[in-house]
Amino acid sequence: MTISHPTDTLLLDYAAGGLAEAMSVLVASHLALCPACRRAVDGLDAIGGALLADLPREQVAEGALDRMLARLDEMPAPIPPLPSFDGETLRVLPAPLRSYIGRNLAEVEWRRLVPGIEQYKLPVADGGELGATAELLRFRPGAKVPRHTHVGEEAILVLQGGFTDETGHYVRGDVAQGDETVTHRPVGDPGEPCICFAVLDEPVRLTGPLGWAQKLFRG
Amino acid sequence: MRAVGERRDRDAFATLFRHFAPRLQAFMRRLGSADDQAEELVQETMLMVWRRAESFDPARAGVRTWIYQIARNKRIDSFRRRGRPEVDVNDPAFVPDPEPSAVDRLEAEQSAEQLRVALQALPREQADLLHMAYFEHRSQSEIGVALGLPLGTVKSRTRLALERLRRHLQQANEHS
Ligand SMILES: [Zn+2]
Numbered sequence: 567m568t569i570s571h572p573t574d575t576l577l578l579d580y581a582a583g584g585l586a587e588a589m590s591v592l593v594a595s596h597l598a599l600c601p602a603c604r605r606a607v608d609g610l611d612a613i614g615g616a617l618l619a620d621l622p623r624e625q626v627a628e629g630a631l632d633r634m635l636a637r638l639d640e641m642p643a644p645i646p647p648l649p650s651f652d653g654e655t656l657r658v659l660p661a662p663l664r665s666y667i668g669r670n671l672a673e674v675e676w677r678r679l680v681p682g683i684e685q686y687k688l689p690v691a692d693g694g695e696l697g698a699t700a701e702l703l704r705f706r707p708g709a710k711v712p713r714h715t716h717v718g719e720e721a722i723l724v725l726q727g728g729f730t731d732e733t734g735h736y737v738r739g740d741v742a743q744g745d746e747t748v749t750h751r752p753v754g755d756p757g758e759p760c761i762c763f764a765v766l767d768e769p770v771r772l773t774g775p776l777g778w779a780q781k782l783f784r785g
Numbered sequence: 786m787r788a789v790g791e792r793r794d795r796d797a798f799a800t801l802f803r804h805f806a807p808r809l810q811a812f813m814r815r816l817g818s819a820d821d822q823a824e825e826l827v828q829e830t831m832l833m834v835w836r837r838a839e840s841f842d843p844a845r846a847g848v849r850t851w852i853y854q855i856a857r858n859k860r861i862d863s864f865r866r867r868g869r870p871e872v873d874v875n876d877p878a879f880v881p882d883p884e885p886s887a888v889d890r891l892e893a894e895q896s897a898e899q900l901r902v903a904l905q906a907l908p909r910e911q912a913d914l915l916h917m918a919y920f921e922h923r924s925q926s927e928i929g930v931a932l933g934l935p936l937g938t939v940k941s942r943t944r945l946a947l948e949r950l951r952r953h954l955q956q957a958n959e960h961s
Contacts, residue, residue, distance in 0.1 A: 574944070575925050575940055578918065578943065578947075579918070579924040582857075582918035582922060582923075583857045583860065583861050584918060584927065585924060587870075590870060591870045594871065598872050598873070598876055598878060598879050599878070599879075599880045601882040604872070605882075608846060611846065611850050611853060612846065612847065612896075612897065612900060613900065613915065613919065614854070614857060615846070615847060615849035615850030615851070615852070615853040615854075615897065616850075616897065616901040616904050617853075617916070617919050618808055618809070618812055618849060618853045618856065619849045619897075620905070621812055621815075622811055623807035623810075623811065624808075624810040625807070625810070626807055626810050626824070626827070627820065630806060630824055630827070630828075631803065633828065634802055634831055634832075635795060635798075637832055638798070638832070638835055640832070656876075656877040656878060657878060660872075660876060660878040661871075661873040661876035661878065661879070662870035662871065662872060662873075663870075664876075664878075665870065666870070
């Protein structure tokens with residue numbers, strides 16, 4: 567049962583279309599797992615619908631309707647097929663995220679960051695704008711992320727297993743959000759490895775003595 | 786809308802187009818696109834409405850909300866060259882709603898018009914924030930920067946606006 571949801575601000579930014587791509591993948595993935603937030607976003611989208619309905623009408627060019635009707639039989643552009651995913655991948659990765667990763671979890675090229683923690687960076691458009699990064703993280707049970715804080719905002723969606731930090735305990739579907747006011751030190755739960763999707767819009771700043779881990783999330 | 790989805794009725798679609806195209810045109814122009822570019826986006830949006838009409842679920846969203854969602858996604862694709870990930874109800878990982886609440890859905894449909902009335906009654910400074918968010922796709926923090934306001938101020942004004950809308954809808958439902 568999901569207990570930690572994205573903030574209202576993040577849901578509004580998503581509904582209004584103001585999120586960078588990486589963060590919108592994270593929110594969409596949470597929505598796949600959380601009926602309550604889907605309902606909230608439906609309500610926020612309804613505001614968009616009402617605002618649209620209330621816009622002063624603008625003149626449409628002459629012949630626009632005929633041009634429109636002429637296009638109805640156009641064939642849709644073919645959508646490049648996704649690979650057929652295995653059961654583990656279908657179970658762990660919600661569709662919005664799966665389509666970005668485009669391969670089975672077993673085929674992900676994990677890169678070791680520190681003992682017990684591995685990373686896979688996702689290709690997302692416009693990640694560079696704010697120095698945003700999107701990545702999968704995999705923690706071995708008991709693995710500790712060095713204590714750190716963030717310059718910008720961080721959001722982490724748990725996909726498998728769980729982790730605990732000073733702010734709480736997070737399991738599948740939960741979103742942990744932090745910013746420069748939060749210093750935390752996540753620890754992977756015992757049991758199966760914890761897999762998370764993390765989005766950061768600025769690099770992390772380490773507050774502990776371990777300067778080497780500055781590159782922890784940056785790679 | 787049903788005629789479009791079930792019978793592929795072109796006349797019904799033309800009616801829908803006449804109603805929504807001038808509003809979509811205004812919506813697209815809000816981000817500063819030229820007339821012909823705006824028309825192209827309006828057409829792309831309405832073409833999607835035609836193709837996806839069968840999957841339109843009136844229990845989930847009103848027509849205007851559904852069209853807003855499609856238009857927003859088209860705009861994000863074209864202006865920012867961003868992809869827009871979509872939730873897929875057929876996804877094996879998808880967690881379905883616990884119980885499809887018919888009451889909620891009825892209310893959603895009835896409240897579309899009420900929502901419009903409530904939006905018109907918002908104080909100017911609250912309405913402006915929603916317009917910047919929905920028409921310009923600015924995040925709350927981008928709005929803060931644009932207006933020279935602290936993020937906390939933007940967030941609390943937006944929260945006031947949303948609470949006001951919610952109260953208005955509740956009152957409207959109690960009186961109906
Ligand atoms: Zn949620």
